[in-house]
Amino acid sequence: MENLNFLNTHVWKPFARITNSAWLYVNSHTIQDTWVVMGVITLLCLIGRYALSRKGGILQHIVLQLVEQFRTMVIQTLGTASRAHTAFITSLFIFIMICNTITIVPYVEEPTSDINTTIALALISFIYVQAYIIITHGIKGYITDYFKPFFVMFPLNIMGRLSSVISLAFRLFGNIFGGAVISKIYLAAISGSLFFELFGIFTGLNFIIVLFFGLFEGFLQAFVFTMLTLTNLAIGVQGEFE
Template sequence: MHLSPDEIVFWQHGFLKLNATIVFTWGLMLLLTLGAWLITRRLSTGLERSRWQNFLEILVTGIGTQIEGIGLHQPKKYLGFLGTLFLFIAVANLCTIFPGYEPPTASLSTTAALALCVLVAVPLYGIEDRGLGGYLKSYLEPTPLMLPFNLISEMSRTLALAVRLFGNMMSGAMILAILLTITPFFFPIAMTALGLLTGMVQAYIFSILAAVYIAAAAGTEKPATTTHSDPETGGEPTALPRT
């Protein structure tokens, strides 16, 4: 019984190691890239197009619409980062239906890595849009007295992102494992289905929150509404599938 796929280590050499998290991540990367390449190598620009191309177009434009809905008016600029976040988490969570698969998102290392990426990306996008001074000034708003709280908020929301995803995924896998020992056969199937839903919701929440943070930093939205309310808004849907 593993709490995290990190614990399954295939190869280790001192500091370097190859655990299940990394291996499954590679597998997912391969799957995503290969699938995207297979479909996009023969893209049609005409009115006739394949079902897979239609699917990808719906996916990409859907993500773009979501990003735009957050308040980022140039979705193409953020599509690479936010879209990949969503796709990676969603695919990682959906693949739990395969037996023997350990979702990398059930590892706190992975979620922490993703949260750190968001932590770094937010100021980068903020500085790109508003300039260094403009971005740093946003920490002094509405008054300089708020600077420590803004900094704490920045840290806490990163932590929240990481822990929320990890908690949900880990608990899903754990509940499934426990239920398998208690009530085999049908009940775990229902729980697996519920786990798939949870996985999708988490992927959505993670990427939407990242988009909200970026939007707040980029200044296209009022910072007051987003920067300070994020952990709460993100926390609510997570509670639902678990109970």
């Protein structure tokens, strides 16, 4: 009961007077951590803007190379350069990357360790892809595609499209949440023991745990999510075998 009361202290219930449904609860920690992420992104944008104004600087070179990498990724996947797709994919990667690695900031946890955040990101990815499929093929071509190759495939095609939301959301959530749990178990195991704490510091084990689950895993999952979104976009816009 104490654990349940502890969890309830981090939940906002803005619609409590209307309904007591748990689907409408808001995790206050997730909201706060997401605002921290947006603050970090805002700071990086200001730094990037300053770097671009400094001609010939090393920061300008880094920013330009970063944008060029995402532009190349879009060209290799879609076969054409698109400013809109490049901006979306770059923004998606940076946001997820910082969400996954924000745990290096003291007292801040990954917003992507909350299933609600990953579902929201998956829905954004899904809506963006479906919108551009409609723009490319028209509403008639979009609807007709659900009946290919046979009319009876209509329900399966709908389930296949919607399953991408579940796949993206739970893949990102599972990996980040699992890494967060392992890190907390490790820290809880060595805390209170001077020997194990010193052992973790001098052997570099603490650094390895933080580096792998905090940075490497966060970068990898952000890249996977971004590439799957780009792949779904390419399949929807160009066709599966094009």
